[in-house]
């Protein structure tokens with residue numbers, strides 16, 4: 001007989017196997033037990049057939065990784081503590097002093113900050129290319145170029161690039177191309193199979209996804225993923241990921257697992273409301289330009305149409321407006337403050353609609369030629385009724401004095 005405390009810790013009860021329920025169980029661990037010392041010596045943490053340490057994977061994280069592979073059409077997946085951590089892991093795993101990385105000028109801002117900060121300090125250079133001019137990307141590839149980032153649609157301004165042509169340019173030059181696939185979410189298009197039915201698959205080498213957005217769906221989880229199809233490339237990323245000690249919490253992984261079954265339904269609901277509001281904005285004289293890839297007038301519309309319109313998905317729940325140049329920053333800020341349902345805040349993909357005014361000139365090399373001059377505001381459309389969101393936008397235009 002052992003003492004009570006010992007019995008409680010080493011309790012012999014095992015629940016019956018075969019428990020089935022809609023959601024997979026949540027396994028939490030730093031320590032993982034080995035059945036023997038021999039097993040401890042033999043189990044390889046890189047091999048997903050067993051468990052060695054919580055940081056190297058649990059049933060919960062393996063399950064999430066496999067489901068994300070299915071979502072994106074990849075073969076291997078790594079989880080990171082945020083979307084930005086996923087981006088940084090790719091850079092740290094693949095780039096060395098003397099290398100150069102190419103980034104689209106409309107990339108997610110903190111990804112550019114990483115290049116301008118840590119990467120530069122480590123002797124890794126970067127250049128920004130025009131996402132709408134494939135020849136500019138081709139011209140910027142040199143023998144130093146190791147990695148090219150792609151993003152479709154672009155952050156904040158939502159231009160849709162000729163993704164297929166960009167990938168072809170990278171393949172022809174023999175450089176890795178990594179896509180920030182947060183906007184497409186694995187639904188708008190297939191990053192590893194951009195031309196379904198083509199004889200030879202055309203796809204990116206790496207897809208990162210800020211699971212923080214649509215897969216989580218709640219605005220309450222930070223997580224990222226790095227998905228690949230090539231085993232060698234995956235292993236380079238995995239070794240770096242392990243050495244950096246990156247992991248995710250089991251409860252967060254569970255929250256994303258809970259979000260995945262409704263991902264496609266939510267994405268299309270966000271999409272439908274966003275298109276209604278973007279069409280409404282197009283009719284309003286307060287806006288000089290409305291940016292949403294499904295609008296014929298929006299930059300890169302034809303590329304979106306070719307890649308996404310006939311695919312399973314469509315477009316994410318984001319649109320931006322450029323206010324007519326007669327409005328000052330103070331006036332546009334007052335409009336944002338006057339919104340009631342749209343909250344002021346970063347990120348997207350959750351149920352609550354969000355608004356952010358951006359100072360575009362601080363974010364870009366120069367004012368993009370395809371954009372009208374004026375103050376830019378981005379809306380993230382949540383899951384509220386579109387008619388209520390439209391009424392909110394209308395009341396804010398009037399109560400802030402922008403419309404008479």
Ligand SMILES: *Cc1c(COP(=O)(O)O)cnc(C)c1O
Nearest residue numbers: 082083084108180182210212223
């Ligand atoms: C939000 C976002 C990220 C970063 O995700 P976090 O989890 O917030 O770090 C990366 N790329 C894009 C396009 C995003 O919108």
